[in-house]
Amino acid sequence: MSTTTPWKLAGRAEKMNPSVIREILKVTEKPGIISFAGGLPSPKTFPIEPFRTACDKVLREDGQAALQYAASEGYAPLRQAVADLLPWEVDPAQVLITTGSQQALDLIGKVLIDKDSKILVETPTYLGAIQAFAPMEPNVVGVACDDEGVDIDDLVRKAEGARFLYVLPNFQNPTGRTMSEARRAALSQRAAELNLPLVEDNPYGDLWFDTPPAPSLTSRNPEGCLYMGSFSKVLAPGLRLGYIVAPKAIMPKLLQAKQAADLHTPGFNQRIVAEVMKGHFLDRHVPTIRSLYKTQRDAMLAALKREMPEGTAWNSPDGGMFIWARLPEGLEAISLLPKAVEKNVAFVPGAAFYADNADQRTLRLSFVTASVEQINTGIKALAEAIREHQPAKEIAPLEI
Amino acid sequence: MSTTTPWKLAGRAEKMNPSVIREILKVTEKPGIISFAGGLPSPKTFPIEPFRTACDKVLREDGQAALQYAASEGYAPLRQAVADLLPWEVDPAQVLITTGSQQALDLIGKVLIDKDSKILVETPTYLGAIQAFAPMEPNVVGVACDDEGVDIDDLVRKAEGARFLYVLPNFQNPTGRTMSEARRAALSQRAAELNLPLVEDNPYGDLWFDTPPAPSLTSRNPEGCLYMGSFSKVLAPGLRLGYIVAPKAIMPKLLQAKQAADLHTPGFNQRIVAEVMKGHFLDRHVPTIRSLYKTQRDAMLAALKREMPEGTAWNSPDGGMFIWARLPEGLEAISLLPKAVEKNVAFVPGAAFYADNADQRTLRLSFVTASVEQINTGIKALAEAIREHQPAKEIAPLEI
Incomplete structure (x- = not known):
């Protein structure tokens, strides 16, 4: 041997x-x-007690379906609940349930990044996104930022040929900063002019202290943005539930990448969260x-x-x-x-x-x-x- | 615009x-x-009732930890339970918990496949594996098989430069066939001689009707094999729980790919299954x-x-x-x-x-x-x- x-x-x-x-x-x-x-x-x-009640109910009333293989898109009532939650018009058919929003990054990388593709990120940005995109071997370029968010002039200098800008407008990880309304308006407009897709990550947006942040970038131009959300910060991260809202042109590709990645996000977990969310729990x-x-x-x-x-x-x-x-x-x-x-x-x-x-x-x-x-x-x-x-x-x- | x-x-x-x-x-x-x-x-x-009891116990006794972020490797007692379950010597440090064994295929693809890498599969083979490897753009080559499994002569002809052979020795999907002891012995020996890694997928191995199948390929040469198992067929697929047993040289790379892919498999689900498995339930x-x-x-x-x-x-x-x-x-x-x-x-x-x-x-x-x-x-x-x-x-x- x-x-x-x-x-x-x-x-x-x-x-x-x-x-x-x-x-x-x-x-x-x-x-x-x-x-x-x-x-x-x-x-x-x-919310441990609501989870306990929900687990019990889901297993009693819908146990066999909750424990069986399921659709790659996600559990229909949860996709509907996500669409209902978002303050712009979202068709549940545009919602893909993911195994945490970390998986959303992996799927987006697979669908949009070729080896050496330029992708733009904020300076600084969420480390886990860089790690999630890394297997697709992109050329990651940082765009300058100030206290209001992305520096539009620097973005314009660097946008040529970039596949997308990855951006966390609300209470960003790591800086905690929030993009101002003026900067959002400017970014949305310039990105559209530059034909630059935006990947908007919003795990923290609901955790505002005095006033809600300005409307999302995606709500301003849904066809030019992928939007990522998560239940990790408003319910619990240990269930690993996130989602992507995608333009209908991109959705079938993300869905195929999702199916190949883990077939589907646990149906049991999706049902628990759909159950807990009933009656406007959030x-x-x-x-x-x-x-x-x-x-x-x-x-x-x-x-x-x-x-x-x-x-x-x-x-x-x-x-x-x-x-x-x-x-x-x-x-x-x-x-x-x-x-x-x-x-x-x-x-x-x-x-x-x-x-x-x-x-x-x-x-x-x-x-x-x-x-x-x-x-x-x-x-x-x-x-x-x-x-x-x-x-x-x-x-x-x-x-x- | x-x-x-x-x-x-x-x-x-x-x-x-x-x-x-x-x-x-x-x-x-x-x-x-x-x-x-x-x-x-x-x-x-x-086993819906045991799951119901386990959910209740986990949330009552360990709710905050079960719902928090967790280690990418997996929940330690579940890794230990997997090591204990397998009939050859496995260190729990070699066990990586995955979001279903479909994700194991995704991670293995990321770690072992370059664009145009040759990989070998049985003829026919599990469709989901071909889909999971596809994002890494391999050159997938089918090796001839007969009723006893992989045709060794055809394997030898095709092995040059291949990254691995993907093989399901037990009650294969789609054919239901099982590799004979003689064929396993021959395959294990020739693969080692050829320096050809084996990726052994065993979701069905416990579902034998009269006598258990012959020992796994991995048990014959643990350093030359990646072994994939799943709880989908012995408990339930809706929790999405699988695992890889990896040589210690490969484990750190798989772990990094896992962290980037979804941070970790839901800790809640891992605890439920660890709880249900107690007292030799399986x-x-x-x-x-x-x-x-x-x-x-x-x-x-x-x-x-x-x-x-x-x-x-x-x-x-x-x-x-x-x-x-x-x-x-x-x-x-x-x-x-x-x-x-x-x-x-x-x-x-x-x-x-x-x-x-x-x-x-x-x-x-x-x-x-x-x-x-x-x-x-x-x-x-x-x-x-x-x-x-x-x-x-x-x-x-x-x-x-």
Whole structure:
């Protein structure tokens, strides 16, 4: 028998490396650590009792169908519920149920990306999207952004030949920022003029604190956009339920990619969520999440203001789960992380979220899973770590 | 605004066509039809009550964790349960939980297939595997098979440069055939000599009727094989739970592909199945499926013997869900199908399952979802359709 390994990996697999962020975050897996690093929703918000009732009902009344193979498109009442939920006109035939919105990214990549295709992303952007598109080997190009969202001039410079722009307009992961109405209007118009499709990802849009964000990009030009939504942040991520709303021209291709990928999303889970959503459950449930997360955001903003040394900056998100911060000059988030972990607090270095030209001073802070008390303790510890590792001020010659 | 469509599809998506089989099977969607066409397990076998108890327990005792994001590898107790289930030594660290075994095919394709890579499949083979590999654009080559399995001489002729051979040794879909012990031994040895990895798919292996099939190919050479299993046929497909057992050299790449594809398989579903499996549930449950399916197979074999015109041939599978039949000379299964549907009976034309050089006379008959009475009625109707559409016998000159 031969002793050489028989396995020859695909080119894309040779290039796969363990996620830098995963490796970095291993240092944060320390018992008792206060973690602002996670991208997880607060488990306090999971409606466990309604799920229990729904499981019981679905298995009693519809058990055989719920446990059988099912249509790749998704469970019809759930597709209808998604169409009803969205504030622009959506035909349920345009709704494809996916195994979390992460799978939506995988399917979109398969249908729209050839090897070396240029695709545009925000700077910074959701790391998982870059990972989902990676097997199709695109050329990922970051478009500059400011506090209002995508920089239209930079977009125009880079749009030629791009397959699409991937964009999270609401309480973006990682920055927490929201695209302004003016910027949405401008982006929608320029994208149409440029013949540039938009892939709009909206997992956090319902988690606004004071006022809902401006209307989606997709509602402004449904034929030019793919829209992605998720039940992970408004119900629970452990069921893995997301969806794509697609123009009818693209839907058959996405459906075939879906069928090949996992035949269909678990029918049992789809029925549970359709059951829980009956009677406008989300209208009562989502405000409780908003209220909790707003309290947590306020606590973190107050702690940052109280504790952070001069030169540290951060934004004030209007919803979602994340605050984006920037360290004083001379500090890098990746080298700060182990020092912070020594003080029992963790975050994600922002560099992980850039397609190119990472800003090494940035970091992402989740305010939703730690308690207010932990937020106070954790931000104090983080501020101490920053102070201790700030480069010494230049010593004035007079003091010699 | 531009009026041209902004969407440019990936090359692989341009090539995607609606599954021929799906289109053909649309004619079978007729109310009240007796269908031998499905690949679905019998819903009578789904253990609904144990699932109900497990859902309740998981949500009461572990609800927040069950509904939260989870590790891409899978739920540790389920990985351990899979390792314990398999009759050769498997480290749980080698087990990757997938969203049905269809997803296992997608991940294996991403990790092992480059554009135009040669991959080998049985003749015929599982259609869904060809569809799952298609996005990676392989060159799929069929290896000849006989009643005992893969033809080793044809394999040797075609193995040069192939990334792997995809093989279903037990009660194969579509043919129902099982690879003999002698053929397994020969295949395992020659594959190792040829440095040819084997991708062994075993969704039906537990559904044997009289004696278990010979040991798996993977157990003979674990470092040279990827093994795929599923809970779809022994518990229920609607939870979408499968797994890959991978050599430690390949596992990290599969894991990264898994993370990018859907982050993780629903943790809720993994806990339900781990809970249901406790106390050796499968040891009591699976024999009830075997017994039901054996009765159904016997009924179909008896009906075929009773009803079919001369020249029709079929096999007698030792387990699983399918009988493979061949029409008399001059008949093609695809053109027979609408005639059969007129008589209220459906099947899948075998041509759908060939990578190349399809045998147009073949067809797949599932014996597990129709009742014995329906089997009797349906096979009688199918035999009539065959008789009515058989080409007229040559008229002997003497009779003129």
